[in-house]
Amino acid sequence: MSDSSSLHVVVLAGGISHERDVSLRSGRRVADALAAAGHQVVLRDPDAGLLPFLVNERPDVVFPALHGSSGEDGSLLGLLDALGIPTVGSGAAAARRAWSKPIASSLIAASGAAVPQSIVLSHESFRELGASGVLRVVREALQGDLVVKPATGGSAQGVSIVTDSNDLPRAMVDAFTYADVVVVERRIVGTEIAVGIIDTGDGPVALTPVEIDPTAGIYSFQARYNAGETTFYAPSRLDASAVETVAAAAIHAHATLGLRDLSRVDFIVDAAGVPWFLEANVLPGLTETSLVPLAIDAFGTDAATVYSGLVQAALARSERKARS
Ligand SMILES: Nc1ncnc2c1ncn2[C@@H]1O[C@H](COP(=O)(O)OP(=O)(O)O)[C@@H](O)[C@H]1O
């Protein structure tokens, strides 16, 4: 067993997903925080040399700070598990459930929680059935303002809010650039809230829910990664009972999807205080402008303590597994 006060940790960041730059920023922050906590940290890009490197290096723990495919879609997590390398975060199967927004939404809806009504369309079905006929049914079924988004991916890439139904075809084309399956769902009006969940071994804890108020009204890619384009409130301006409800809904979603260690669940809370589930992220952004680091501060702890706790928990889990 390793000396748990100083572990050899490989932080994975970069990759070839659309969110490479965001991941590099997340990875740098995680590596700095873990080094500050006294760990020996190597920052590594997932490339063709990664798996041989890990087999050779045998780090105590891997901390994937990857966004988008192959980190969030479960591929790499399954390989790390097959190699028996202790890894922070959800397992591969849970990652796959969260990675697909339609699958996650169906599971959360089946559990009885509020999920915006949606229609999910593959690129193929769109071509086969003809765009105009499909979109007519979509408009009639969902009515009102819509949100169009790729079924997989993040950072709001390919996401459009459609307030004029003439803009729906364009929004579909944009979303299909990022994925072969697209979700069209009802736009929920309310307060956007993100809830970070941390579990360092004593069960999942909801961090302070963070309210997101983008200057331009839409929490777009630009609004996310340029300082000053979004005002964050941590704690949020919601009343105490709505805060409690959204925190409980986040824990419920984390558990329903079978997530582990760390996640972030996104909601829109409507005027009645109902939290509408948008999505869950197994490897949430950890950059200097990201929500989870902000929530960690608001909760009264710090990144070094939390990430170090996650690393220790991942190692302890793998040691328990090895003994059983
Ligand atoms: N049903 C919805 N109603 C209102 N806004 C939404 C809805 N779905 C998504 N959004 C907006 O789009 C953004 C991105 O959508 P989300 O599903 O969280 O995907 P991503 O993985 O890109 O973050 C959200 O942060 C929110 O601002």
Ligand SMILES: [Mg+2]
């Ligand atoms: Mg989101």
